[in-house]
Amino acid sequence: MELGVKMIISTEECGYCGACVSVCPHNILELSEMEIIAHEGCEECAFCMVVCPLGAIKRGEK
Ligand code: SF4
Numbered sequence: 001m002e003l004g005v006k007m008i009i010s011t012e013e014c015g016y017c018g019a020c021v022s023v024c025p026h027n028i029l030e031l032s033e034m035e036i037i038a039h040e041g042c043e044e045c046a047f048c049m050v051v052c053p054l055g056a057i058k059r060g061e062k
């Protein structure tokens with residue numbers, strides 16, 4: 001799932017802990033029924049990538 005232009009979340013690697021949801025300064029992430037929902041407005045600050053304990057969020061090469 002693409003968050004911003006460069007941020008990508010792997011739904012296969014995600015453990016649905018909700019850490020990224022809590023840390024996003026723009027509140028675009030939502031944890032719902034074992035699914036991460038990304039709303040528009042990602043600024044690619046990478047806070048979510050840094051906080052993810054499973055390394056499920058990465059910067060793409062685009
Ligand atoms: S990169 Fe920043 S703005 Fe985008 S989803 Fe992650 S924490 Fe939120």
Ligand code: SF4
Nearest residue numbers: 014015017018020052
């Ligand atoms: S911090 Fe990582 S493992 Fe936790 S919900 Fe977010 S993407 Fe999934």
